[in-house]
Amino acid sequence: MHRRPYIDAARGLAVLLMIEAHTLDAWTRASARHGVAFRNATILGGFAAPMFLWLAGVAVVLAAGRAEERGGGRAAAVDAVCRRGLEIFVLAFLFRLQAFIVSPGGPAVTLFRVDILNVMGPAIALAAVLWGSVETNRARVWLFAASAALTAMVTPMVRVAAWVDALPTWLQWYVRPSGDYTTFTLFPWMGFVLAGGAVGALIASARDLATEMRAQAGLGAMGALLVGVGFVTAARPSIYVSSSFWTSSPTWFAIRLGVMMIALAAMFLVIRNPQSAIRTDWLARMGRSSLFVYWIHVELVYGYASWLWRGRLPLWGTVLAMALFSYAIYRAIDVRDVVVRRLRRYREPDLQLTTT
Numbered sequence: 001m002h003r004r005p006y007i008d009a010a011r012g013l014a015v016l017l018m019i020e021a022h023t024l025d026a027w028t029r030a031s032a033r034h035g036v037a038f039r040n041a042t043i044l045g046g047f048a049a050p051m052f053l054w055l056a057g058v059a060v061v062l063a064a065g066r067a068e069e070r071g072g073g074r075a076a077a078v079d080a081v082c083r084r085g086l087e088i089f090v091l092a093f094l095f096r097l098q099a100f101i102v103s104p105g106g107p108a109v110t111l112f113r114v115d116i117l118n119v120m121g122p123a124i125a126l127a128a129v130l131w132g133s134v135e136t137n138r139a140r141v142w143l144f145a146a147s148a149a150l151t152a153m154v155t156p157m158v159r160v161a162a163w164v165d166a167l168p169t170w171l172q173w174y175v176r177p178s179g180d181y182t183t184f185t186l187f188p189w190m191g192f193v194l195a196g197g198a199v200g201a202l203i204a205s206a207r208d209l210a211t212e213m214r215a216q217a218g219l220g221a222m223g224a225l226l227v228g229v230g231f232v233t234a235a236r237p238s239i240y241v242s243s244s245f246w247t248s249s250p251t252w253f254a255i256r257l258g259v260m261m262i263a264l265a266a267m268f269l270v271i272r273n274p275q276s277a278i279r280t281d282w283l284a285r286m287g288r289s290s291l292f293v294y295w296i297h298v299e300l301v302y303g304y305a306s307w308l309w310r311g312r313l314p315l316w317g318t319v320l321a322m323a324l325f326s327y328a329i330y331r332a333i334d335v336r337d338v339v340v341r342r343l344r345r346y347r348e349p350d351l352q353l354t355t356t
Contacts, residue, residue: 061200130305216268
């Protein structure tokens with residue numbers, strides 16, 4: 001029960017969507033960006049980021065629960081997860097530094113651009129604190145759900161709030177979009193981590209397969225309800241003075257959250273079904289290597305490695321190139337694993353020599 005392959009597989013799906021979104025953006029020529037197919041592919045790829053953040057929230061609660069069960073106590077579990085959030089936050093700057101060195105020419109200020117890791121790290125730390133502030137999984141479900149809903153609901157107001165202007169410029173980038181300096185902001189994106197925390201608390205309360213199956217059925221039903229409510233409210237006049245459906249609207253937040261809940265429940269059914277003919281082990285492996293894939297693929301997609309075909313492919317050509325690139329990335333995981341195993345063997349002492 002500690003390792004849930006369907007969560008790894010869901011993260012692997014997010015990896016593929018991430019590759020699709022980036023290759024579509026970087027390699028498709030301008031004349032192919034106006035059709036319905038390109039629009040739908042863009043919307044599909046847009047699920048990658050919220051899915052990563054949401055699954056990170058699920059993992060926070062499960063990891064904290066395991067740490068507490070191992071005897072460290074609740075405070076130690078919170079500390080461990082907060083440290084992980086800090087590590088991810090630091091990695092965000094290391095990733096930008098790598099891009100700055102490998103693809104020189106950009107301004108130095110891009111080192112401080114707010115990307116998904118800049119948001120994920122603090123959001124994980126916040127989720128850990130919320131997890132530790134209550135004692136039961138039932139209370140955590142409600143606390144995380146309320147926090148996620150509040151984050152989504154206040155986002156349109158935060159975007160136009162005057163108090164944001166009083167913040168230091170670099171901190172404003174974390175709160176409100178600022179051109180090329182903010183790919184992601186805390187509002188609403190940290191809400192997906194908090195919503196994942198609610199799902200993680202629900203899953204953590206399942207101590208056997210039957211209970212987890214009922215939990216997943218409930219998640220799927222709740223996801224369908226969120227999608228329905230999101231579309232209904234999106235068709236009505238907005239309650240906000242300024243709000244954009246595709247960026248700051250709580251309705252789009254609810255729709256994406258509902259779709260991801262349905263997808264996770266479906267992944268659970270596929271993997272747990274003994275008669276299923278669908279193999280997902282490769283997808284789970286991609287999910288377990290998501291940070292590695294993220295780290296290497298962005299520079300390959302947007303950097304000098306692909307300059308020959310950047311912005312020059314028709315849509316069908318981008319789809320074909322994306323498939324080949326995804327396969328190459330999967331094989332890169334093989335290479336990484338071989339290197340890691342050899343390094344471990346090199347660092348381990350020779351037991352035979354030490355015992356003679």
